[in-house]
Amino acid sequence: MSTETFGFETRAIRSQLERSQYLEHSVPLYLSSSFVFEDAEDMRASFAEEKDRNIYSRFSNPNTTEFVEKICQMEGAEAGYAFATGMAAVYSTFAALLNSGDHIVSASSVFGSTHTLFTKYFPKWNITTSYFSIAEPETIERYIQPNTKILYAESPTNPAVDILDLEYLGALAKKHNLILIIDNCFATPYIQNPIQFGADLVIHSATKLIDGQGRVLGGITVGKEDLIREIYLFSRNTGPSLSPFNAWVLSKSLETLAVRVEKHCENAEKVAAFLEEHPNVKTVKYPFLKSHPQYEIAKKQMRLGGNIVAFEIKGGIDAGRQFLDKIQLCSLSANLGDTRTIVTHPASTTHSKLTEEERLAVSITDGLVRVSVGLETITDIINDLKQALS
Template sequence: MADSENNTGTKAIRTQTERTEQREHSTPLFMTSSFVFDSAEHARAMFAREVEGNIYSRYSNPNTDEFITKICNMEEAESGIATASGMSAVFSSLAALLDQGDHVLACRSLFGSSHQILNSIFPRWGISYSYADIDKPENWKSLIQDNTRVLFLETPSNPGLDLIDLEWACKLAKEHGLITVVDNCFATPYLQKPMKYGADIVIHSATKFIDGQGRAIGGIIVGKDRYIEEMQMFTRHTGPALSPFNAWLFSKSLETLPARMDRHCSNALKLAEFLENQDDVDWVKYPFLPSHPQYELAKKQMKDGGGVVAFNIKGGYERAKNFLDNLSMISLSANLGDTRSIATHPASTTHSKLTDEERAAVNITPGLVRIAVGLEEIEDIIADVDKALST
């Protein structure tokens, strides 16, 4: 295989579990909860981790191992852990690293459930946090405390598509001895590789673009060995394990990720360009749209702009609600990354638990609509949006 960052697709297709005696071409499904030992001594050695192998599918399984290996190869990570959902990946990656009295510095623009972990769950355990504004990088250093242990980032952000300069942020973290955890869900390992810029841990909701077809729930954590080893003890005993079946689905889906993302990105850019010319739209955010305030940064650290477009409809919530209710083809759902285009109103759904002030701080306005652009013909997507805007 050629040694090139452009061979991500080949890695996703040709990374495969060793064939069984059946000589299968496609990896089979290993639907088993446990594995047998050759002897009592073999069992002892396995639990003592003196020999490698599978013990129990909560610990490891050939299907989850293949999925992890593929993502590690694509993200240029050393090792990883597959989890039952994207949020279990977020929670486990942070909880396994933090102790009572620790502090997290996080970008303010985060997914709604990530906010809830920081401001509702961790404080009960004596873990504090501060938010850093993406548009005020000059303030980040002053927010680092003596007990800050983790820098938690999401780029592009959900739903506002704000970007963080990964090279700059990771350098800042290293200068202060912080562990950098990056949620790379919107970009996928095909479009962005945070570890190239110094990240320690990368997480994904595999439910989104990695699956790509709205079928399965799952997550993954990959990164440097020394941190993944720390997390493995936590996840083995707290149990957020990915099922072999879902791991098998995700691993197969990765084989088409580059092809799908190319189409998602192409469609999303065309939709963003269309929306920029609509009188009913105040503004449009898409990383590879030249009007995006961080367009040059997007071109630097992303291969393409991703499959999500955010825009604000004039008239606030009532006008946005009318738009959503008049869509004919595009689905209304809280998911994203599907073959089918999906529209969401973040202020009343995914980020509804935030206060008005918290939403305003990250530009989640009453008129904001997020469209996860699917793989339909772009002419049909635009026609549906055009009709709903004009109704």
């Protein structure tokens, strides 16, 4: 039977390395920093890349290989490389592909650390960034310059869960010969596959829903083989590789990704519906609520609405802090995609380093709260949110 004909869940569970002589049912851990060679010729050929084999775990390892191959299958990608963290994936991907003098066009709403890379560190190397408004994607072409190399976006965005039309971005990147990179962290490969819409590369912070249980850090970039080759060469020399143990954990996590994400989304939709009716809530944003401004786009490119709900509490920043102080069951954490429901107040935490003007430009109001809806009993989640809002 060909694995290509199998469904998503079957491939996530049954795609694995060849069994060793011990015929193990579950793939073992390969906790080895390096690998041995049969003789001098084998060693020479391996370093000359005439053989596809493991040399050193900073380059590759059986556990990271399995994890990468699974994500590639799920995303429809040609190749990939796994990193120690999601931000290591973001930084290494850009650093490998950009040269001094290059230009990035990015959506204005990106993860705080990504924004810091674009505004604080990349300018040191004469790499500049222009931001387009999420609300005005039709203006993107205004920002494209002769030296623009990359078009970048998150969809859904962090933390306001705005949606960008990936098909539109794909057509635009092709028209201007740009590399389209999409951060697919909030959606996971189960909900959305940006490569189908024209993305050249897809990035995940595997720390989030891919792990799903708040245990390990990890990141991955997958996409076109020629681009991944550049990222691989950069990364094997700079060392941001994923550890074999974390790769093993993440590969096992993929086996339950579909069933976990289904339940996350079911709970999140119910949380969003509850919040939309609450008198102390000003606005609610969830991709599969009909009130979401990009609802039709979300339905076109996403299988489910995801596990993130963003809502604005009446009363601004003080009301947001009071809400957090009253939470009892849910966790206060900067993470997301955990089995445990997590609430965050971006204006005073994850995006506090942005000016008020910068926050408002990306839909982060003083009263905005991000909820990463977990897998607890839905009535318990809602009851905790209800008492904290009262």
